[in-house]
Amino acid sequence: MQVVYHDVIIVGAGLAGLRAAVELAGKQDVAVLSKLHPLRSHSGAAQGGISAALGNAEKDSPEWHAYDTIKGSDYLADHYAVQVMCNDAPRAIIELEHLGVPFSRFNDGRIAQRPFGGHTRNFGEAPVRRTCYAADRTGHVCLHTLYEQSLRKSVSFYDEYQVLDLCRAEGFVNGVVAIELKTGRLVMFHARAVMFATGGYGKAWKTTSNAFANTGDGLGIALDNGIPLQDMEFVQFHPTGLYQLGILITEAARGEGGVLRNGKGERFMERYAPSIKDLAPRDIVSRSIYEELRDGRGAGSMKDHVLLDLTSLSREKIAEKLPEIESFAKIYLGIDPSDVPIPVLPTCHYAMGGIPTDVNGRVTLDAQGKEIPGFWAAGEVACVSVHGANRLGSNSLLDLIVFGRRAGKDINRFLDRVCLAPLPLATDSADRVRGMIESFMGRSAGETVASVRIDLQKVMMDRVSVFRDEQGLSDAVEKLAVLQERAAGIRVSDQSRSFNTELLEAIELQHMVNYSKVVALSALKRRESRGAHGRDDYPLRDDAAWLKHSLCFLEENGEVRHTEKPVDLSLASSRAEFVPKERTY
Ligand SMILES: Cc1cc2nc3c(=O)[nH]c(=O)nc-3n(C[C@H](O)[C@H](O)[C@H](O)COP(=O)(O)OP(=O)(O)OC[C@H]3O[C@@H](n4cnc5c(N)ncnc54)[C@H](O)[C@@H]3O)c2cc1C
Numbered sequence: 001m002q003v004v005y006h007d008v009i010i011v012g013a014g015l016a017g018l019r020a021a022v023e024l025a026g027k028q029d030v031a032v033l034s035k036l037h038p039l040r041s042h043s044g045a046a047q048g049g050i051s052a053a054l055g056n057a058e059k060d061s062p063e064w065h066a067y068d069t070i071k072g073s074d075y076l077a078d079h080y081a082v083q084v085m086c087n088d089a090p091r092a093i094i095e096l097e098h099l100g101v102p103f104s105r106f107n108d109g110r111i112a113q114r115p116f117g118g119h120t121r122n123f124g125e126a127p128v129r130r131t132c133y134a135a136d137r138t139g140h141v142c143l144h145t146l147y148e149q150s151l152r153k154s155v156s157f158y159d160e161y162q163v164l165d166l167c168r169a170e171g172f173v174n175g176v177v178a179i180e181l182k183t184g185r186l187v188m189f190h191a192r193a194v195m196f197a198t199g200g201y202g203k204a205w206k207t208t209s210n211a212f213a214n215t216g217d218g219l220g221i222a223l224d225n226g227i228p229l230q231d232m233e234f235v236q237f238h239p240t241g242l243y244q245l246g247i248l249i250t251e252a253a254r255g256e257g258g259v260l261r262n263g264k265g266e267r268f269m270e271r272y273a274p275s276i277k278d279l280a281p282r283d284i285v286s287r288s289i290y291e292e293l294r295d296g297r298g299a300g301s302m303k304d305h306v307l308l309d310l311t312s313l314s315r316e317k318i319a320e321k322l323p324e325i326e327s328f329a330k331i332y333l334g335i336d337p338s339d340v341p342i343p344v345l346p347t348c349h350y351a352m353g354g355i356p357t358d359v360n361g362r363v364t365l366d367a368q369g370k371e372i373p374g375f376w377a378a379g380e381v382a383c384v385s386v387h388g389a390n391r392l393g394s395n396s397l398l399d400l401i402v403f404g405r406r407a408g409k410d411i412n413r414f415l416d417r418v419c420l421a422p423l424p425l426a427t428d429s430a431d432r433v434r435g436m437i438e439s440f441m442g443r444s445a446g447e448t449v450a451s452v453r454i455d456l457q458k459v460m461m462d463r464v465s466v467f468r469d470e471q472g473l474s475d476a477v478e479k480l481a482v483l484q485e486r487a488a489g490i491r492v493s494d495q496s497r498s499f500n501t502e503l504l505e506a507i508e509l510q511h512m513v514n515y516s517k518v519v520a521l522s523a524l525k526r527r528e529s530r531g532a533h534g535r536d537d538y539p540l541r542d543d544a545a546w547l548k549h550s551l552c553f554l555e556e557n558g559e560v561r562h563t564e565k566p567v568d569l570s571l572a573s574s575r576a577e578f579v580p581k582e583r584t585y
Contacts, residue, residue, distance in 0.1 A: 001430055002187045005422070006031040006156060008411055009176055009191040011163045011218065013038030015139070015397065016379025016404040017197030018146035020361075022099075023408025025153035028415055032155055033178055033189065035162040035213060035504075038147050042199050042211040043400065046139025047324060048116065048252035049131035050096075050397035052089035056106065057113045057129035062086040064121055065130065067577055069395060072118040072281045073352075073388025074531035074541065075580035076231070076549070078568035081384045084359050085395075085402050092401045093132055100145045103134050104321075114321075115255045118281035118392040123577050124585070127279050131394040136250050136324045139397065161187070162504055163217065164433045166194065166225050166375075169423040173375035177430045181504070184497030188430055192422045193374055193411045196222070196355065197404065200380040204512045204519075205348035206461040209241055209248035218381040220511020222355050223554040227363060227372065229515065230383040230551050230565065231353035233523035236391055236532045237466050239285040241347025242332055243305045249325055249344060251393040254278045256321050258310040260285070261341060262292045263299040268306075273585040280585045283390040283532045286346040286466055300343065307341035314338075346466060350391055352532065353519075354383035356551065356565075361407025367551065367565040378407040385549065388567075389531025440506050446491030449505045456483050456513060464520050469536045473524035480517040484558050487513045514554055521560045522550040543580055 006029050010017045013034035024030040034041065053060040065086040070077050097103060097111065104112040113129040121128035134141040150157075160181040167175035167188065175190040201216025202208035219229055239260070240249040254260070259278050262268045272288040273280035280288075289306050292298065299307050310318060310325075315338045318326050322337075329337045354377070356364045361376040379400045386399055463476035487509050494502040528542035529535045549565040571578040 002185070003190055003425060004187060005190045007191060007415060008193045008195070009033060009189050010195045010197060011176060012041070012197030012199060012379065012381070013157070014041035014043035014197060014199050014379060015142055015146060015400040017195070018143070018150050019401050019404030020195055020197065020378060020408035020411070021155045022146060022149050022153060023405050024412055025150065025155045027412050030155055031158060031189070032150070033158045033161045033163055033176070035160065035181070037159050038157065039143060040213070041143060042214055043139045044143040045211060046397055047136040047248065047250035048255065049114065049133035049138045049394045050093065050142070050401070051116065051119060051131050051392070051394040052093040052398065053086065053130055054090050054093060054111060054113060054132065056110045058121070060121060060128055060130055062089065064123060064128070065089065065119070066571070067123050068119050069386065069392055070388070070571070070578060071124065071583060072390055072392040074390055074583060075543070075547065076385070076388030076530060076567060078385050079571040079578065080568050081359050081386045083571065085386050085398060088402045089398055092398065092405070096142060096145065096401065099149050101134065101141050103132055114252060115279055116393045117251050117254070117279045117285070119394070120276065127276055131252070131255065133252065135320070136252055136322050142397065162507070163221070164507060165429040166221055167425055167429050168225065169426050172373045172423055174423045175425055177433050179504070181499055184500055186430060186433060188425060190422060190425045192415055192418070193376065195361065195376040195378065195407055195411065196381050197377070197379045198381045200351045201512070201515060202348045202351070204456060204460050204516045205465065206457040207241065207246040208348040209238055209246055210348070215508040215512055216515050217508060217511050218377070219354065219515040223514050223518070226553065227355060228365060228551045228553045228563070229353060229518050230356040231385060231388070231549050232515065232519045232552060233526050233550060234352035234389045234532045235348065235519060236282055236350040236352060237286045237346040238282055238349035239289055239346050240308050240344040242328065243343035243345050245332055246347035247328060247332060248347065248349065249308060249328065249342060250322070251282070253308060253310060253322055253325055256317065257313050258308055260289070261307045261309050262297040263303055264297055266297070268292050268297070276585045281390055281392060283534070284585065287534055289346060290466055305343045305345045308344045309341040310337045311339065311341060348465065350396065351380055352383070352385070352387040352389065352391055354381050357382045357384055359384060359403070359406060360410035361403055362410065367563070376407045376411060378403045389533060436507070437503065440490065440492040440503060441495060443491040446489050447486055449490055449502060449509050452483060452486045452490060453509055453512070456516060459483070460516055460519070464523055467534055467536055468523055470524070473520055476520040477517065477524055480513060480520055481558070484513045484517065518552045518554065518560050521562060522552055525562050526550065547580060
């Protein structure tokens with residue numbers, strides 16, 4: 001098998017991976033592997049913006065930003081990590097601008113900022129304009145800029161290589177096994193440092209805003225290697241997905257003045273969040289939408305959705321600030337949002353949980369912060385944790401940029417200090433991967449990938465979405481055990497080597513069933529409602545029992561082992577504002 005060496009292997013060419021690569025380029029020999037062309041990474045789909053207390057539109061401060069992030073997380077985010085992110089945000093934006101990101105501007109030339117859900121001034125007083133943007137194509141311009149910078153700095157790219165496993169030696173991570181999509185051959189990448197930036201996993205749900213590639217491979221590979229996942233029960237449903245499609249309509253539509261209405265035309269968020277209304281955090285808005293539907297106040301003949309009303313915005317404003325949204329509504333629903341409200345429903349959007357890391361991206365294995373040397377993670381695949389039980393809009397792009405850079409810096413420090421030659425590469429993971437591929441392709445009978453995946457997406461959508469309860473979650477855990485077995489027994493009928501997407505999807509499916517089981521089991525264990533985790537049978541938050549992170553391992557027999565980890569509440573000891581309390585908006 002071919003072996004390729006680079007000092008650093010970064011898996012994932014979204015914003016987190018590219019930001020780390022730009023940091024390391026010129027200092028270390030760095031390569032980025034991606035199963036997609038880098039510019040097809042989901043980061044490029046980010047619409048609404050990136051938060052930072054620049055104070056360009058009105059007075060603002062990183063402390064208010066930290067307060068909103070912690071309150072928005074329903075008090076589950078780690079305080080120090082949030083402080084690191086919010087304090088670094090203004091610098092990170094200026095840096096992006098200097099790298100070439102064409103942000104939208106105010107008339108006086110400064111970077112423009114708009115309101116976004118849950119971002120307020122003066123500890124919750126009123127919405128604040130904190131989110132920087134480039135129309136509604138913010139992720140697109142950031143991704144292009146960082147890709148250009150990576151090319152300029154001669155980062156090596158391996159596009160269309162799908163990583164299938166980690167290589168480990170003497171407790172260190174020292175490489176990955178990947179399949180080259182064009183040829184179907186396996187390649188081992190040998191390195192002194194490996195970083196995962198493989199993004200989110202919304203594809204395990206039926207209705208999602210996520211790209212097809214968001215199958216959570218990094219999470220599945222971590223579980224296979226005895227690495228735990230943290231806070232997986234917290235999965236965000238964005239309130240405004242296009243009805244029946246799930247395609248995202250950015251929160252910026254409400255930031256720019258759009259409002260949600262029920263079937264009676266009422267602006268119902270006034271009842272649920274009297275002070276910030278439609279700009280409440282996403283968990284609250286999504287739950288409010290479902291309560292309207294439950295009470296029979298939905299829109300349309302089926303009363304099964306609500307409406308996002310942009311008709312009070314001028315046509316010029318929509319064209320200037322929300323051009324993508326306008327075209328989505330026209331292309332997918334055949335309506336002009338200047339004239340007609342857009343039918344919407346919540347859509348599975350963002351994973352708060354992931355591979356646990358410290359603020360420097362180092363992957364940690366337990367509540368004491370024990371590290372696994374040689375391995376870093378950043379971006380949506382990681383859980384630092386800055387989003388806790390619910391992420392605020394525009395805080396993810398910030399997370400990618402801040403913690404992608406920090407991971408890059410930390411890898412650089414690590415490599416400068418540890419001057420050792422790379423540890424020899426063990427071949428056991430390559431053997432494991434080869435065995436798995438041969439068994440999928442060698443079978444004469446077995447289910448198809450699609451039939452198992454459809455059932456998985458249905459279980460997760462029906463039982464493990466916005467409303468959850470003991471019975472539904474227990475049922476999901478049982479069904480997922482069966483799905484694990486069914487997924488292991490599928491048959492890949494396509495025997496070709498080049499671009500064998502059936503084989504690649506079969507491998508992705510193994511990851512999907514494994515981490516879905518972790519999501520369902522940690523949701524079953526958490527007998528409270530917090531942020532995006534809403535339990536009908538335990539409707540209140542229970543800080544006495546559950547102000548803690550969950551940390552789950554996958555055992556060799558496929559069972560999930562659930563453990564816990566304390567939340568860092570360090571800011572609460574000095575500031576009353578940061579002490580957990582009931583969330584009202
Ligand atoms: C429609 C949409 C709009 C959004 N809008 C906003 C917004 O306005 N503001 C905001 O803050 N957040 C937004 N988000 C969230 C944010 O965009 C994501 O959380 C973020 O882009 C994730 O970035 P990432 O770098 O972690 O991974 P991604 O950008 O998802 O990239 C993942 C990378 O990993 C690679 N990869 C994955 N698996 C493998 C494998 N097995 N082998 C090799 N490569 C692999 C992929 O090829 C890809 O390059 C939005 C999300 C969506 C879906």
